[in-house]
Amino acid sequence: ASNPIPSTMAGVQIAENGDTSVLQYTTHLPVPEPQPGQILVKNAFIGVNYIDTYFRTGLYKAPSFPYILGREAAGTVAALGSGETYGLQPGDQVVFMQEGTYTEYVTVGADRAYKLPDGMKPEIACAAMLQALTAWTMIREAYEVKKGDWVLVTAAAGGVGGWLCQLLKHIGGRTIAVASDETKREMARNYGAEVSVGYEEEELRRVVNEKTNGEGVKAVFDSVGASTFDLTLSLVARKGTMVSFGNSSGAVPAFQIARLSAKNIKLLRSSLFPYIQTREEFQKYMGEVVDFLIHHNMGCKIHEIYPLKDVARAHADIESRKTTGKLLLKP
Numbered sequence: 613a614s615n616p617i618p619s620t621m622a623g624v625q626i627a628e629n630g631d632t633s634v635l636q637y638t639t640h641l642p643v644p645e646p647q648p649g650q651i652l653v654k655n656a657f658i659g660v661n662y663i664d665t666y667f668r669t670g671l672y673k674a675p676s677f678p679y680i681l682g683r684e685a686a687g688t689v690a691a692l693g694s695g696e697t698y699g700l701q702p703g704d705q706v707v708f709m710q711e712g713t714y715t716e717y718v719t720v721g722a723d724r725a726y727k728l729p730d731g732m733k734p735e736i737a738c739a740a741m742l743q744a745l746t747a748w749t750m751i752r753e754a755y756e757v758k759k760g761d762w763v764l765v766t767a768a769a770g771g772v773g774g775w776l777c778q779l780l781k782h783i784g785g786r787t788i789a790v791a792s793d794e795t796k797r798e799m800a801r802n803y804g805a806e807v808s809v810g811y812e813e814e815e816l817r818r819v820v821n822e823k824t825n826g827e828g829v830k831a832v833f834d835s836v837g838a839s840t841f842d843l844t845l846s847l848v849a850r851k852g853t854m855v856s857f858g859n860s861s862g863a864v865p866a867f868q869i870a871r872l873s874a875k876n877i878k879l880l881r882s883s884l885f886p887y888i889q890t891r892e893e894f895q896k897y898m899g900e901v902v903d904f905l906i907h908h909n910m911g912c913k914i915h916e917i918y919p920l921k922d923v924a925r926a927h928a929d930i931e932s933r934k935t936t937g938k939l940l941l942k943p
């Protein structure tokens with residue numbers, strides 16, 4: 613028998629944009645009712661992603677206030693709404709991406725939940741999902757990396773970066789990893805990068821030229837944004853692809869597309885959700901991620917599991933640039 617569902621729950625919301633002091637932990641949020649086609653999940657672990665800080669600061673606009681942050685969690689199905697719930701049952705363990713996951717309970721479309729295989733720990737699935745899917749869809753769809761391609765990855769010891777290094781190695785890509793200190797650079801090499809280097813222009817240019825015979829990389833996957841965009845764009849080979857997918861240092865300023873013509877570069881500002889919009893796409897890519905976790909010994913270091921009420925420390929830590937791997941919250 614499952615535990616009774618309470619009427620109120622703990623969660624974290626913001627009433628305005630700002631620094632970590634705007635994160636309000638409360639224990640009085642109403643537990644939502646699952647609507648038709650939805651399930652109610654009791655969260656076991658909640659993923660912290662850089663995007664959560666963008667919604668907090670206002671770089672990305674919250675639809676309204678108060679706004680509950682968070683995009684990713686794993687837990688146990690507590691109740692089913694009416695309608696199609698794809699065979700999910702109370703007690704099943706699921707992982708999902710959904711707005712407003714910084715809470716004890718959350719409702720999610722049953723079509724957006726992935727049922728965990730027996731024996732898979734929810735913290736492992738939660739730590740992997742969003743960042744692994746981001747990395748995997750990008751190297752399949754934003755630029756389909758081929759065996760032998762040299763590519764460049766920024767923040768390579770971070771959440772998405774660590775996955776990029778592992779997955780690129782798996783498919784035969786050759787990664788030049790960029791990270792800000794030697795500990796992170798070593799981590800990136802352990803994840804599968806062939807070479808790693810810091811962000812200083814001269815050294816980065818030298819390494820790229822040396823590895824690619826002066827041609828540049830087939831693709832750049834740049835998550836740092838403002839502070840690296842011009843430099844990493846200049847390292848793309850003729851007919852190569854520039855994938856800008858993050859703003860850790862701030863948003864890339866307005867851009868003159870004429871700059872792409874000298875080398876016929878393709879430029880993409882990619883985002884995960886449009887790659888997994890349908891249930892079929894989501895289940896397929898998530899199934900592949902689970903396969904990497906179970907059968908290919910991949911994964912991401914869990915940086916720390918914070919109690920939900922310590923969310924401000926988790927945000928400060930990821931913004932401090934000192935974390936490696938995944939930050940999780942435990943309600």
Ligand code: NDP
Nearest residue numbers: 662767770771772791792835857858859860861882883884
């Ligand atoms: P990370 O674990 O990568 O943490 C951020 C890292 O960014 C830092 O550790 C740091 O690594 C690097 N960094 C560079 N400059 C700065 C700076 N000025 N301040 C802080 N950090 C900096 O986080 P995530 O894996 O969660 O996310 C990585 C990026 O990918 C984010 O920009 C995020 O928005 C983006 N993203 C985009 C998605 C999409 O769909 N487009 C989906 C998921 C994530 P170092 O010190 O080595 O530089």
